[in-house]
Amino acid sequence: AQTVTQSQPEMSVQEAETVTLSCTYDTSESDYYLFWYKQPPSRQMILVIRQEAYKQQNATENRFSVNFQKAAKSFSLKISDSQLGDAAMYFCAYRERNTPLVFGKGTRLSVIA
Amino acid sequence: KAGVTQTPRYLIKTRGQQVTLSCSPISGHRSVSWYQQTPGQGLQFLFEYFSETQRNKGNFPGRFSGRQFSNSRSEMNVSTLELGDSALYLCASSPDYYYEQYFGPGTRLTVT
Numbered sequence: 001a002q003t004v005t006q007s008q009p010e011m012s013v014q015e016a017e018t019v020t021l022s023c024t025y026d027t028s029e030s031d032y033y034l035f036w037y038k039q040p041p042s043r044q045m046i047l048v049i050r051q052e053a054y055k056q057q058n059a060t061e062n063r064f065s066v067n068f069q070k071a072a073k074s075f076s077l078k079i080s081d082s083q084l085g086d087a088a089m090y091f092c093a094y095r096e097r098n099t100p101l102v103f104g105k106g107t108r109l110s111v112i113a
Numbered sequence: 114k115a116g117v118t119q120t121p122r123y124l125i126k127t128r129g130q131q132v133t134l135s136c137s138p139i140s141g142h143r144s145v146s147w148y149q150q151t152p153g154q155g156l157q158f159l160f161e162y163f164s165e166t167q168r169n170k171g172n173f174p175g176r177f178s179g180r181q182f183s184n185s186r187s188e189m190n191v192s193t194l195e196l197g198d199s200a201l202y203l204c205a206s207s208p209d210y211y212y213e214q215y216f217g218p219g220t221r222l223t224v225t
Contacts, residue, residue, distance in 0.1 A: 035213055043201060045216035091156065100146060100169045101205075101214060103156040 006104035023092030032096040040088040117217035138206030145187040
């Protein structure tokens with residue numbers, strides 16, 4: 001079964017600084033999607049960014065970008081110009097065709113003013 | 114478009130009772146998935162429905178069941194509630210079963 005590993009249970013960043021959250025996954029498939037979701041204290045799970053495995057170009061969404069290393073099975077999230085509202089649990093998730101989303105355990109991000 | 118809605122938002126039940134949770138997906142989305150989130154186990158997949166058919170099922174006992182209606186709305190039912198069923202139950206919808214999922218606010222179930 002596919003697994004997703006987030007090795008950093010907690011991280012902190014100063015406001016306006018940059019932070020990178022790590023994610024690795026295990027799969028033998030070549031066609032799949034990767035996602036980062038954010039879950040703030042309200043518990044509403046919010047899609048931050050997605051990456052199709054067949055695309056070599058790293059996805060970006062405003063201050064959020066990913067570093068997708070397919071051969072290394074690594075999918076890190078970079079948050080630039082961190083804001084207080086970025087404080088949340090961040091989940092890395094993997095999905096291939098005909099299978100459900102598989103989530104990592106999450107990384108709790110604190111933003112220090 | 115309106116987002117995914119879940120009702121009720123909070124629920125308190127007694128051990129042994131049963132409960133039904135409801136989820137209305139984003140308009141046009143045909144796939145609905147359910148997840149259980151607990152501090153100890155994290156996010157665990159329950160089941161996924163697409164056009165009224167169960168596509169995938171997680172590793173949960175038969176007390177957990179679900180269904181999807183022709184308008185894509187979905188319900189999940191838990192019978193004979195146990196204390197360990199206390200959790201946040203999240204519903205997510207997507208246009209198809211291979212795309213990103215959009216989550217609802219969840220239903221917080223407490224079993225006493």
